[in-house]
Amino acid sequence: MRTSRTQRAAVGAELVRYGEELAAAGAVQVGDAFTDDPAADAFVKASAEVFLIGILFTQGVPAERAWAGPYQLSVRLGHFDLTRLSAERDSVAAAIVGPPALHRFVKTIPAWISSAAGRLLAEYDGDASRIWPEGAHVTEVTERLLAFDGIGPKKATMAVELLVRNRGAGLVGMECGSVAYDVHIRRVFLRAGLVDVDTPAEVRRAAALACPNEPGLIDLPAWLIGRESCHPRVPACESCRLSGCCPRLTGRSVAGVGVRRPTR
Ligand code: SF4
The missing domain is CATH 1.10.1670 (Endonuclease Iii, domain 2)
Known part of the structure; x- marks a missing residue:
């Protein structure tokens, strides 16, 4: 229909x-927070680099768990130093694995984190906010995000929206979002x-x-x-917020996806 x-x-x-x-x-996503752990939420909000690494976690797990990941990682490692995150790959991997594991994808997430830390140091002088400077175009920022291992179009699009809405990034070209x-x-x-x-x-x-x-x-x-x-x-x-206008085509579902609660 x-x-x-x-x-x-x-x-x-x-x-x-x-x-x-x-x-x-x-x-944001959990009321006005990224995650329901106040310490983890404050950790994400306080740092552009933590936010960037947090984006990597937003896959295959509920949002609350994903955004708590960087803080939990920092607690296990005792630091969130980009140089060490980049160089000490085995330590990052061990911290993610746990137990308990900090994420479903215990092989890819650590590799993405170390790769992202290295890229931040090499290309942005360790300052993730240089990815989205004031006046940058949405398309340009999206392309920079896509250069990171573990960030595809879905995460990049979400990140741009969060940057503008919640991190005060002064991007232009919002019609291209x-x-x-x-x-x-x-x-x-x-x-x-x-x-x-x-x-x-x-x-x-x-x-x-x-x-x-x-x-x-x-x-x-x-x-x-x-x-x-x-x-x-x-x-x-x-x-539902759309109850007054939605045609309620409830027989439709997203192909190839089960009922487990996914992330973002
Ligand atoms: S079918 Fe429409 S009204 Fe029903 S829950 Fe989904 S979006 Fe809301």
Whole structure:
């Protein structure tokens, strides 16, 4: 079933409204925090380098666990020194493995961390904020992020949105931003009729249609709706923010993804 242009416009408008409310409230992903551990949250917020390394953790585990990773790593290592993170690869790997493991991907995450630390030192003088200087274009920053091992288009898009929304990065070209091709967002876009085909290009196109000036504005609202209401098996339509405008195409699901709660 295809939704009408009017229905899609209504859904898009509601996502934009929700996005504006979240932006005004300084929302991140867990209320106004990255993670539910206050010490770990403060650690991420205090340092551009920690934020960058935190992005690497946002894969295959819930967001709260992912963003707590850098702090837990620093506690186990007793430091968060980029030179040592780059050079002491075995120590980083052992700290990630635990037990308990700090992440599902105990082989790739340590390698990405050491690689990122080395790149930060070699190309940005150890200062991650130089990746996103004031006035940099969204496309340029995205490309710089994509150069890091472990950061693909989904993480780069999410990172740009977080940088602007939560780290005060003064980027230009927000019309070139988008939503991350994330499982929660894809499910909401499918069921709310914003897309009929689940591809990165279609999701990007739908976000740009819904919010031409800043497509990324609807990233967080769609992600939150997907995580909190539009559950894979039993969506909570009645309590959903989109309940008044969504066509509720609940028979649609994201192909190839189980019901385990994914990250971002
Ligand atoms: S939970 Fe229901 S109303 Fe909300 S986006 Fe999903 S299908 Fe639509």
